[in-house]
Amino acid sequence: MTELRSVEFAGVDLEALAGAEGRVAVLIPAEGTLSPGARRLNRLTKGAVARAVESEGWSGLKPGEVLTLAWPAGMAAEAVDLVKLERRPTRAEARKAGAALAVAAGKSALCVLAENTRFPEELALGLVLRGYAFTARKSAPAETPAGATVQCKTPEEAAEAYADRRAVAEGVFFTRDLVSEPTNVLGTVEFANRLEALRELGVEVEVLDEDRMAELGMGALLGVGMGSAMPSKLVIMRWKGGEGAPLALIGKGVVFDTGGISLKPAQGMEDMTMDMGGAGVVSGVMKTLALRQAKANVVGLVGLVENMPSDRAQRPGDIVTSMKGDTIEVINTDAEGRLVLADVMWHAQAAEGPAAMVDLATLTGACIIALGHENAAVFSNDDGFAGDFLKSAASEGEGAWRLPLGQAYDDQLKSQKADMKNVGGRPAGSITAAQFLQRFVKDGMPWIHLDIAGVAQVSKDTELSPKGATGWGVMALDRLVRDRFESKE
Numbered sequence: 001m002t003e004l005r006s007v008e009f010a011g012v013d014l015e016a017l018a019g020a021e022g023r024v025a026v027l028i029p030a031e032g033t034l035s036p037g038a039r040r041l042n043r044l045t046k047g048a049v050a051r052a053v054e055s056e057g058w059s060g061l062k063p064g065e066v067l068t069l070a071w072p073a074g075m076a077a078e079a080v081d082l083v084k085l086e087r088r089p090t091r092a093e094a095r096k097a098g099a100a101l102a103v104a105a106g107k108s109a110l111c112v113l114a115e116n117t118r119f120p121e122e123l124a125l126g127l128v129l130r131g132y133a134f135t136a137r138k139s140a141p142a143e144t145p146a147g148a149t150v151q152c153k154t155p156e157e158a159a160e161a162y163a164d165r166r167a168v169a170e171g172v173f174f175t176r177d178l179v180s181e182p183t184n185v186l187g188t189v190e191f192a193n194r195l196e197a198l199r200e201l202g203v204e205v206e207v208l209d210e211d212r213m214a215e216l217g218m219g220a221l222l223g224v225g226m227g228s229a230m231p232s233k234l235v236i237m238r239w240k241g242g243e244g245a246p247l248a249l250i251g252k253g254v255v256f257d258t259g260g261i262s263l264k265p266a267q268g269m270e271d272m273t274m275d276m277g278g279a280g281v282v283s284g285v286m287k288t289l290a291l292r293q294a295k296a297n298v299v300g301l302v303g304l305v306e307n308m309p310s311d312r313a314q315r316p317g318d319i320v321t322s323m324k325g326d327t328i329e330v331i332n333t334d335a336e337g338r339l340v341l342a343d344v345m346w347h348a349q350a351a352e353g354p355a356a357m358v359d360l361a362t363l364t365g366a367c368i369i370a371l372g373h374e375n376a377a378v379f380s381n382d383d384g385f386a387g388d389f390l391k392s393a394a395s396e397g398e399g400a401w402r403l404p405l406g407q408a409y410d411d412q413l414k415s416q417k418a419d420m421k422n423v424g425g426r427p428a429g430s431i432t433a434a435q436f437l438q439r440f441v442k443d444g445m446p447w448i449h450l451d452i453a454g455v456a457q458v459s460k461d462t463e464l465s466p467k468g469a470t471g472w473g474v475m476a477l478d479r480l481v482r483d484r485f486e487s488k489e
Contacts, residue, residue, distance in 0.1 A: 203237050403434075
């Protein structure tokens with residue numbers, strides 16, 4: 001797994017600043033008032049800090065952005081970074097500041113003068129998350145960023161708070177690594193193996209093979225993987241940290257999606273290594289819960305398949321029988337994720353008896369047309385549950401927007417030959433996909449469907465991640481578990 005930048009918290013030591021190597025950062029509010037640490041840096045740099053905060057360059061910065069003084073005279077450091085941040089920032093502002101420092105610092109060692117500023121642990125989280133780089137498939141040895149020291153008023157409290165945030169960061173990194181891997185490395189077998197390694201953290205892991213899934217009647221899932229030489233698998237991860245019925249998290253794990261016989265265009269097909277993004281998020285959440293010893297019962301289920309064309313592949317026009325017993329006419333073999341999720345969702349309800357259920361999938365291109373790369377689409381049959389998730393996502397800075405469900409959309413799935421079709425035509429494609437999934441939700445089961453097609457992997461840098469896999473959803477779902485499902489005792 002990609003290593004996180006190490007972060008330590010220490011008391012404020014102004015005497016050590018002159019000899020500090022790497023980079024030194026200090027937090028300064030917009031009006032330019034200098035803290036004791038900033039005043040010490042100003043003396044060491046012969047007034048350069050004060051001149052910088054009086055400049056137009058400083059006034060033009062937004063909160064959380066950085067102005068750099070390179071190779072300051074009177075110091076051993078290669079740079080002094082001035083971060084525009086109020087003494088009492090929001091958590092999001094503190095993370096943004098940490099992320100900006102990660103970009104400025106690169107691989108260099110970093111000393112951050114947080115002093116009395118609130119949320120130093122959130123600044124550290126932003127620093128770590130934005131410092132991610134997937135280098136596992138490069139021939140040169142990976143270079144982990146040098147360590148960072150955050151000097152603050154209460155280092156023991158900050159270190160304790162950061163231990164919890166670090167668990168979240170490790171879950172995000174795990175997800176990003178899984179989504180970034182090529183399929184010739186991370187096929188269904190290797191994916192399952194990596195999830196089995198979570199046993200070392202106390203997660204119960206069960207892997208169902210094709211024979212067992214056939215016994216259970218999972219014809220929808222197994223039909224998707226028929227064309228591939230890779231065996232389809234269902235991995236079940238149970239974290240038993242609380243009491244009562246678990247929250248079920250279900251992830252689509254299509255390790256590569258050619259579209260099957262309904263073949264995708266060649267352009268952009270290389271990005272379909274990320275079509276297991278939903279399974280990646282579920283895996284990252286389960287790792288986070290185990291690392292922070294969450295007082296909650298959560299079960300994660302991921303259906304792992306590869307969608308390939310071959311002489312054995314599922315064809316348009318085939319009719320498959322789901323575990324529920326409903327028959328599905330396969331109109332388009334490239335609408336395969338919903339077939340996988342249908343059987344996994346039904347198995348989750350039948351075998352795990354969850355209190356509520358969330359599924360995640362890079363499901364539809366229509367979602368990207370509707371919401372771009374800023375928000376995941378949220379669908380739900382329960383207003384309270386949906387509201388709790390949207391609140392969790394907002395508090396963690398992960399964009400999410402609720403879209404409707406309705407009978408008229410469901411009617412688009414009618415089939416003359418089977419109980420339903422797997423597609424409903426071009427209009428409202430992400431909504432009809434959600435309607436398809438709702439048919440596999442039992443009455444009374446609170447359920448959320450998250451279409452993460454636009455946010456799982458992006459082509460430009462975001463605030464907390466470089467371009468590529470984002471790990472979207474790990475923080476929001478961890479927050480949902482904390483606020484709604486975790487014991488408060």
